[in-house]
Amino acid sequence: MRLSAYFMPTLKENPAEAQIVSHRLMLRSGMIRQQAAGIYAWLPLGYRVLRKIEQIVREEQDAAGAQEILMPTVQPAELWQRSGRYDDYGKEMLRFKDRHEREMLFGPTAEEMVTDICREIRSYRDLPKILYNIQWKFRDEVRPRFGVMRGREFLMKDAYSFDLDKDGARRSYEAMFRAYMRTYARLGMTAIPVKADTGPIGGDMSHEFHILAETGESAIFFDQELEEKSRAGELTVDSMNQYYAAAEEKHDADKCPVPAERLRTMRGIEVGHIFYFGTKYSEPMGAVVQGPNGETIAAEMGSYGIGVSRLVGAIIEASHDERGIIWPEAVAPFKLGLINLKSGDAACDSACEDIYRTLSEQGVEVLYDDRNERAGVKFADMDLIGLPWQLVIGPKGLAAGVVELKNRKSGEKQEVSLEAALARLTA
Known part of the structure; x- marks a missing residue:
């Protein structure tokens, strides 16, 4: 590409509205332009990076045995009413009515929709399945800020696993955990998995993935051996249990099991979250299969999210200097x-x-x-x-x-x- 013909509207000065490094540099380098609060147009330079990250995420999902689908951005409210989440989700959900007065919403996530789709699975012989979707989501944040790091519209990879029993669900969870660690390594980043609360999605097993960055949004405390294993791509769910990692609000210095000489503290940016939540959605929504003895079994489910557009900002936060961005070669818009x-x-x-x-x-x-x-x-x-x-x-x-x-x-x-x-x- 010849720069004389390329659409790359750079800025010499830092925009006043940009509060963090990635937002400033994405605006100055002509990667994005704001169209409304928390809503951005991706210009050629930024879109090339976004597509490269998306492709690495896709390749690692495929390698883990997941199958790609594409679900619509607009969902009928009836699906969320069946799961019981429609009234609980809050004002972050953008709700509206179509011309026929049917209640609709712009999807903030897709557990309900994918569960409804997978009602097509009728026999235990057709399990396990992992389906994933790379699609735009919308959450009506009260105060969208920090550019693509906390926008209202964002590109997300969300995967969903369906298994016959808890052992199978754990295997799917493990496969996704490993896929995430490989993904971050390919992006040129060090990611620290941290056990997490499941929040409004529900469930009893969950990990957040934090990219280490000096300008990160939260403090992470972890065993330095965990970082070494992460860089080497050797972490699994079981091996994670051998190491200490905690977010600031959960770290207790008096009870920390890691010797002081091995305990590291760094800032982190959350870029992924995985959950196992059992039959929370399959039971109320009828995603059941016939078991080997003719019994009816509700699928054991998990969900696995990566903020694809958020990763663009997170990589910049982790890799820049006073002159600008320093792209890892795997995601650079040009080599x-x-x-x-x-x-x-x-x-x-x-x-x-x-x-x-x-x-x-x-x-x-x-x-x-x-x-x-x-x-x-x-x-x-x-x-x-x-x-x-x-x-x-x-x-x-x-x-x-x-x-x-x-x-x-x-x-x-x-x-x-x-x-x-x-x-x-x-x-």
């Missing part, structure tokens, strides 16, 4: 920023065109800054949007047979031959 220091110079233009074509043909995503702008503007914009690599082409370097390759995360700059730079970028 490389190609900077032409002297657009209009025949040698620079020709070299950049050749590099752009060569890398694009080899599948490297390149954002080529071909604008007639000052070098300082180009460098500042590239640092702001945080692509993993920058390749700088200038007349002096070309005359000397070298180009400058910069790693955004480390800040390391190297003057190397063009062949060496291309080999590194296509490795």
Whole structure:
């Protein structure tokens, strides 16, 4: 993509309404624009990141045996009335009537709908099943703030498991737990699972997943060995029971079982929550199967949520510096920023065109800054949007047979031959 043609409306100054780093940087880099309180349009740069995160989430759900479906955003109120949650959910649910005076709602979650769908499962032989949905949700927050970290409209992956018995439900829960840990590792983040309250969804087994970030919303206390296991992708539900992890409101320093030299405290951002809630929805909504002896059995259920759009903000909170965003390569909108220091110079233009074509043909995503702008503007914009690599082409370097390759995360700059730079970028 040529930056001269790209829709990336950057801002030089921090917007007054942005209170946290991710909100400021997403607005300044032209990733999003607010359309109403807590409701954002995703512009090309931001949408590329969103889609990449979504795809990693999808691949790990598929690998865990879950099957993707797509449920509507608008749900009939009757489903929630059958489960008993319609009157209990609160004002965060956006309720309305259609032209026929039928009560409807914009779904904040989908336990009721997926349970109704899975009434189609009639025999124990058809279990287990895990279905997932990546869809926009709406919760009418009283005070939406912090950009995509606490918006009213958000993209969410929600999965739902259906099993014959509690042992099967636990296996499904374990599969989703592992899928979450793999997902966060692929996103380049360290996630700490914390045992959690089940809240209004109900149930008796639940974990929250917190990405570690200095600007996180809550303090997390945990055994440093838990962090090491998380980075290595070795955590399971059972092994979690061997380690201590607690949110600030549940941490008791006097009763903490972890020796002081192993106890770590860091800020965390919640980006996922999983629940096992048994027959809370299947019984009232009739999601039952015929058992092996002809008996009627209500499905044992769990639900598993990841805030896909929230993850965009969370990754920025965990990975940035004073100049801008630092994207992990797996989710970066482009791998490389190609900077032409002297657009209009025949040698620079020709070299950049050749590099752009060569890398694009080899599948490297390149954002080529071909604008007639000052070098300082180009460098500042590239640092702001945080692509993993920058390749700088200038007349002096070309005359000397070298180009400058910069790693955004480390800040390391190297003057190397063009062949060496291309080999590194296509490795």
